[in-house]
Amino acid sequence: MIEKALVGSKKYWGLLIVLLAIMGVGGICYLFQWNYGLGITGMSRDVSWGLYIAQFTFLVGVAASAVMVVLPYYLHNYKAFGRITILGEFVAVPSVIMCLAFIIADLGQPTRALNIVFHPTLNSILFWDMIVLNGYLLLNILIGWNVLASERKSVPPPRWLKPLIYLSIPWAVSIHTVTAFIYAGLPGRGFWLTAIMAPRFLASAFAAGPALLILLALVVRKFTKFDPGKDAIQTLGKIVTYAMSVSVFFVLLELFTVFYSQIPEHMHHFDYIFAGLEGHGKLVPWMWSSVVLAVLALILLLNPATRKNENILAIACVIVFFSLWIEKGFVLVVAGFIPSSLGKVFEYSPTVPEILITLGIWAMGFFILTILYKMAIMVKEEIAS
Amino acid sequence: MKIDRRDFLKIGGLGALGIAAKPVINVLSKGESAEASHGGGAVGGKRLAMVVDLKKCKEGCTDCIDACHKAHNVPDFHNPKDEVKWLWNEPYEKAFPEQEHEWVGGGMKGGPVMVLCNHCDNPPCVRVCPTKATFRREDGIVMMDYHRCIGCRFCMAACPYGSRSFNWRNPRGCDASGNTFIEKQNPGFPTRTTGVVEKCNFCAERLAKGLIPACAEACKENAIVFGDLEEADSEVREVLHSNYTIRRKPGLGTRPQIYYIV
Numbered sequence: 018m019i020e021k022a023l024v025g026s027k028k029y030w031g032l033l034i035v036l037l038a039i040m041g042v043g044g045i046c047y048l049f050q051w052n053y054g055l056g057i058t059g060m061s062r063d064v065s066w067g068l069y070i071a072q073f074t075f076l077v078g079v080a081a082s083a084v085m086v087v088l089p090y091y092l093h094n095y096k097a098f099g100r101i102t103i104l105g106e107f108v109a110v111p112s113v114i115m116c117l118a119f120i121i122a123d124l125g126q127p128t129r130a131l132n133i134v135f136h137p138t139l140n141s142i143l144f145w146d147m148i149v150l151n152g153y154l155l156l157n158i159l160i161g162w163n164v165l166a167s168e169r170k171s172v173p174p175p176r177w178l179k180p181l182i183y184l185s186i187p188w189a190v191s192i193h194t195v196t197a198f199i200y201a202g203l204p205g206r207g208f209w210l211t212a213i214m215a216p217r218f219l220a221s222a223f224a225a226g227p228a229l230l231i232l233l234a235l236v237v238r239k240f241t242k243f244d245p246g247k248d249a250i251q252t253l254g255k256i257v258t259y260a261m262s263v264s265v266f267f268v269l270l271e272l273f274t275v276f277y278s279q280i281p282e283h284m285h286h287f288d289y290i291f292a293g294l295e296g297h298g299k300l301v302p303w304m305w306s307s308v309v310l311a312v313l314a315l316i317l318l319l320n321p322a323t324r325k326n327e328n329i330l331a332i333a334c335v336i337v338f339f340s341l342w343i344e345k346g347f348v349l350v351v352a353g354f355i356p357s358s359l360g361k362v363f364e365y366s367p368t369v370p371e372i373l374i375t376l377g378i379w380a381m382g383f384f385i386l387t388i389l390y391k392m393a394i395m396v397k398e399e400i401a402s
Numbered sequence: 403m404k405i406d407r408r409d410f411l412k413i414g415g416l417g418a419l420g421i422a423a424k425p426v427i428n429v430l431s432k433g434e435s436a437e438a439s440h441g442g443g444a445v446g447g448k449r450l451a452m453v454v455d456l457k458k459c460k461e462g463c464t465d466c467i468d469a470c471h472k473a474h475n476v477p478d479f480h481n482p483k484d485e486v487k488w489l490w491n492e493p494y495e496k497a498f499p500e501q502e503h504e505w506v507g508g509g510m511k512g513g514p515v516m517v518l519c520n521h522c523d524n525p526p527c528v529r530v531c532p533t534k535a536t537f538r539r540e541d542g543i544v545m546m547d548y549h550r551c552i553g554c555r556f557c558m559a560a561c562p563y564g565s566r567s568f569n570w571r572n573p574r575g576c577d578a579s580g581n582t583f584i585e586k587q588n589p590g591f592p593t594r595t596t597g598v599v600e601k602c603n604f605c606a607e608r609l610a611k612g613l614i615p616a617c618a619e620a621c622k623e624n625a626i627v628f629g630d631l632e633e634a635d636s637e638v639r640e641v642l643h644s645n646y647t648i649r650r651k652p653g654l655g656t657r658p659q660i661y662y663i664v
Contacts (some may be wrong), residue, residue, distance in 0.1 A: 054596035055553070056570030061483040065558040065568060125553015125568065125597025132533040132552050143532035143556055204526050204654040205562020281499075358564040359496045363482065 018166060021395035022388045028240070029391065036384040043377010046370040047122065055125055058371040063363035064354040068347070068375050069123035075346030076116045076382075077150070077196045078222030082230040083109035083157055084189035085223055085256055086249075091182055097248040100397075103168075104237070104245065105230055106161035107389040112226075113154040113192075115382040122374055142198045149191045156185045161389075169396045193218040200353065208286035208353040211274070217267045218345075223260035225341045227253045228334040235331055237390065243397040247327075254330050258318040261337055265311055268344075289362065290352045297362045300352060303343050310340035448541040449523075449631040450604060451659040452618070453641045454516055458625035461514060467491070469620030470518075473605070475593045477573035477583035486567040488602040489518045489617055497650060498662075510664055516626075518617075519544060519565040519602035520650060520658030527557035527566065536599070541630075542659055543604045553597040562654050565601050572596045631659075 050057045060067040086105035089095035121127050138144050160182055167174040197218040200209035231253050234245040275283045288294050290304040317323045317333035324330055356362050367375070470476070470489040477486055491514035495502040498515070521544050528538050535550035536557050558566045574593050576582040584593060591607060594600055605615035613619070618626040629638035647661040 054569065054571040056484050059483075060570070062485045062567055062570075063564070065555045120554075123554070125555070125599075126551065126595075129533075129550070129552040132535070132550055136533045136550065138532050138534050140529050141532040141556070142530065143554060147532070199556070203530070203560050203562075204656065205651065206559065353559070358562050359492060360499055361496070 018162075018169065018392050018396065021392045025391060029387075032387055033384065036380045036387065039380035040377050040384065043374045043380065046373040046377065049370055050122075050374065051127075055123075057368065059365050059367045061363060061365065063357040063359075063361060064351060064365035066123070066350050066354070067365055068367040068371055069119045071346050071350035072375055072378070073116045073119040073123070074196060074350060075225070075342055076112045076119070077192050078218065078225045078341070078345060079229055080109040080112035080116070080153065080192060080226065081189060081219075081222035082112070082226035084186055085227045085253070086230070087160075087182065087189075088186050089252070092186070095252070097246055097252060101230075101234060101245045101249050103161055103165055103393045104234060104390070105226075106157045106164075107393055108226065108230055108233065108386065109157045110154065110161065110389060111382040111385040113150055113157070114385060115378055116150055117154075118378045118381060119375075122378065142195060142202065146192075146195045146199060149188065149195050153185070153188050153192050156181060156188060160185060161393075165393055165396055168400065171400070190219065193222050200349075205358045206353050207280070207282035207284075210283070211271060213267055213270060217264065217271070220260055220264035220267055221341050221345055224257050224264050224337055225345075227256045227260070228337040228341075231257065231334045232331060232338075233386075233390070235327065237394060241394045241398065242401065243394045250327065250330070251325065254318070254324050254333075257334065257337060258315075258324065261311070261314055261318060264341070265315065285356050285360075286352050289355050290348055294356065295362045297355075297364050299364050299366060300348055300355075304348055307340045307343035307348065310336045310343070314340060449659070450521065450542045450609075451629070451631045451638055451661065452521075452604075452615070453627040453638055453645075453647060453661045453663065455623075455625040455627075455641075455645075455663040456510065456513070456515060457508075457663060458623040459514065459516060460623060463623075464491075465620045465622060466516060466617035466626065469616040470602070472586070473588055473608075473616040474591050474603075475573075475584045475588055476600075477569075478585065479571065479583055480577070484570040486569065486573065486600065488567070488600070489516065491515065492517050498648065500651065500653065501648065508664065515662065516617075517563065517565070517650070518660065519604075520563055520656065520660045521602075521604055523657035523659060524655060526560040526562065526654075526656060530556045530560040532556065539606075543606055544601075545603055545606060546598075546600055548592070548594050548598050548600065551598040553599065555599060557599055562651055562656065563658075566599050567601065568599050569594055569596050 058067060058069075083102075083105040086098045086102045090098040090102050121130060124130055133144055133147050160178060163178050164174050194215045197215035200206070201211060201214035203209060231250055234250055234253070238244050272287065275287050278284075285294060289297070290300045292298070293301050314333050314336040317329055317336070324333070351365050355364065467489050471478075471487070474488060476488055479485060494506065494510045494513050494515050496515075497517055521542055523542065525536075525538055525544050527536050528544060531537075532554060533550050533552055535547045535552070536544065537547070538544050553568065555568055558568060572595070573583055574595075587593065605613070605617075608615060614628050615626075618628045627637050627641050629636040631638060631642075633639065641663070642661060645663045647663050649658045649661055652658070
């Protein structure tokens, strides 16, 4: 099927070249980082994780796009999703690859990355995250590829695939849960020390993943002969609505516990992101943007009239994606370190090379996504004709 | 006893099985020994600890810090972002946030508190490390393997005391004007590479030679006492017995092994 990705219109090649160029710039910046060390980023002794780990955290969520179509289709026999399970799975694959790339980009000694495998440490959550992420990647490649190949030959998918498809559903839950555990089990970090971290990760993932999937489905319909289907998009819209509502609700629960109990180690972080602390407030405009965007998204999504309008639904999905990106792809990680464990406010902002490396990895993700989507859609078009 | 060919193979096979099973048994028994040390009696009968007498500590004095950083080739990058430190002073309020209030007396308010790795009995950094690059020795020292560390910095997120530093850039290098980050290298201790985490090692390399930690040796006021808690007549036990001491963030259950006389 890979041959389908080797032929295409000028637009297709143009997109790939643009993405390759961004990857190239990111790659060059990574060479500088390789040479100089992670000191090239804005990270510091106090804020020791930054943009990279935040992107990783956010993209684990985006990978949820797959389970949100697989579950209704395979467990509830919801037929409208049959056409687009492959689109969900082919978002999950580049998302997880980006996650792994961001972790590698963040390592001080990337050549030693395999030490995690050579010295397996069962008490480390990072070890388990390595297992669940790679497992999820493998599952989605296997399932997506085989389902598509059978579809092309107009035969049902091989029988051995069924158990793997069912396995991929709880496995999807595990990637968000284990990633949340990286944060939620650390004794001295009040911002993260909350049992609702994993539910929050699940809720925001089930909003961000399908939101991106809706946008991609609309793009696919616009630029190709394959129509993912109005019903499928509307149902995804409802999923985003529920998940975003639950996600906002969970954040409100967090705010209640923190501000009503008024325990300083927990509250100071929230003071910092919403109002600034000791005269420092770099994250304040970001956090409030996220809040405003979340409210706006909920207004557009909860109202059936606006949600049923595909153009407005698309706008709502963009808003959901950015609101959650700010919250999870930046603030959640950075604010955990501010104030530091010694009560100091030392701010963080990413540097230019750090941002370019980040964009390079995103471009790599979209490069893989484009190729996978190209293959899937060519097959779909072939069947249709 | 006569051993025929069949018996020999049986015994050999069992032996091989035993060797194969050893890592598994090691992993299982490790959990147990960690459990046993909860009660206090660490394996090997040694539990190293430090008592710092803040009443003796002189404001403005940095003898212990200088001695430590010289002995361990701790680089100075001249900026707070890339800072590496093993031992340093924090104001009382930052070191003991739970014990801070408006009327703190006894000269403690704002006063310097020498802080370092607490060599916790229950160290979160060891719990999170994905490669066992940071580990707890049987005598209680929490150590770093600079050659195994992948630089993921999970341990830095996990340490509630901010005791860990990362080499954001090459500590063996020099700045734009050619000044090396390590002012004068001590050939007796390894320098580190870019991209690994480091912290106080309780002077494990000096203990191996029968010396006390460099900070304790350098302190002219004798404010730092170091020794084995398992030894009933050791100086640390005596000092802990005759003085009221506190520890940093005891509520987190890390069981720090640096005690402070305030």
